[in-house]
Amino acid sequence: DGGITQSPKYLFRKEGQNVTLSCEQNLNHDAMYWYRQDPGQGLRLIYYSQIVNDFQKGDIAEGYSVSREKKESFPLTVTSAQKNPTAFYLCASSITPTGQGTAFFGQGTRLTVV
Amino acid sequence: GQQLNQNPQSMFIQEGEDVSMNCTSSSIFNTWLWYKQDPGEGPVLLIALYKAGELTSNGRLTAQFGITRKDSFLNISASIPSDVGIYFCAGQRNNDMRFGAGTRLTVKP
Numbered sequence: 637d638g639g640i641t642q643s644p645k646y647l648f649r650k651e652g653q654n655v656t657l658s659c660e661q662n663l664n665h666d667a668m669y670w671y672r673q674d675p676g677q678g679l680r681l682i683y684y685s686q687i688v689n690d691f692q693k694g695d696i697a698e699g700y701s702v703s704r705e706k707k708e709s710f711p712l713t714v715t716s717a718q719k720n721p722t723a724f725y726l727c728a729s730s731i732t733p734t735g736q737g738t739a740f741f742g743q744g745t746r747l748t749v750v
Numbered sequence: 751g752q753q754l755n756q757n758p759q760s761m762f763i764q765e766g767e768d769v770s771m772n773c774t775s776s777s778i779f780n781t782w783l784w785y786k787q788d789p790g791e792g793p794v795l796l797i798a799l800y801k802a803g804e805l806t807s808n809g810r811l812t813a814q815f816g817i818t819r820k821d822s823f824l825n826i827s828a829s830i831p832s833d834v835g836i837y838f839c840a841g842q843r844n845n846d847m848r849f850g851a852g853t854r855l856t857v858k859p
Contacts, residue, residue, distance in 0.1 A: 642792075677850040678794075678838065680754055680847065726792055728847075738783065739840070739847055741792035 639663065642727050642742035649714070649721070649749050657712045657745045659727035666731065668710035669739065671698060673724040682725075685710055701721060722749045756839050756850025763829055764858050771837060771853040774822040779841030779848075782815050782822035787852070788835045795826070796837075829857050 640661040642671030649655045659668065667678050667686050671679035685704040699718025704710055710729075714721045730739040756773045763769060773782070781800055785793035797808050799815035799822060806813055813823045822839055834857050839850040 645766075671849075676851075678756070678849040679840075680849075681847070724790075730842075730847075738781075738795060738798045739842070740795060741785075744790070744792045747793070 640740055640742040641728050642745050647747045649679045651749055652716045654713055657725055659710045660708055661729045667728035669728040670712045689704050753842055753846055754841055754850040760854040762856045767829055769826040772841050773839035773850045774821040778819040779843045781842035783837045783840040784824045793838055821832050831859055833857050
């Protein structure tokens with residue numbers, strides 16, 4: 637089945653450690669996105685990528701890094717520089733990066749810093 | 751970065767009632783999307799709108815792309831308990847996608 641898969645669903649990290657969240661899609665979508673969701677708030681854009689080997693910062697990119705070495709994969713690294721990393725992270729992909737595509741989401745990864 | 755203004759923030763309704771929520775922005779969008787999110791899950795796409803003035807239905811759901819391209823609304827008719835969840839609007843323009851803060855819907859049987 638085609639879809640977008642995030643792993644793991646739950647992740648615990650000690651303060652000061654980097655952690656990488658996985659996002660894979662087999663929809664042949666060009667654009668991929670990472671969002672952060674905090675309780676009672678909407679989704680805030682961390683990074684997005686329109687094409688392989690290219691990505692752009694969103695509104696809250698500080699303390700995060702991404703790579704787009706393959707069309708199917710867009711991993712997000714939460715670094716120790718991120719001051720408040722505990723949140724629900726959502727990955728999405730869309731077929732066209734220029735505004736007329738429909739975006740689909742993964743199931744999310746809940747990151748907790750302990 | 752600009753987020754969308756989504757109203758209301760929450761709604762408590764009786765089963766069978768109709769629901770209406772909307773999103774507004776000061777900027778123009780090329781696409782409006784409506785999603786539903788259950789707790790601990792990713793948002794699921796309900797309706798996609800691609801053209802100003804477009805009115806689209808999906809079962810009991812109806813959404814419209816505002817003629818100014820700066821707003822959209824979603825209606826749910828004859829609500830049922832499984833409609834409970836958080837509904838998000840999203841506007842897509844060029845290279846990114848912006849979200850409203852969500853409308854939390856509670857349906858009382």
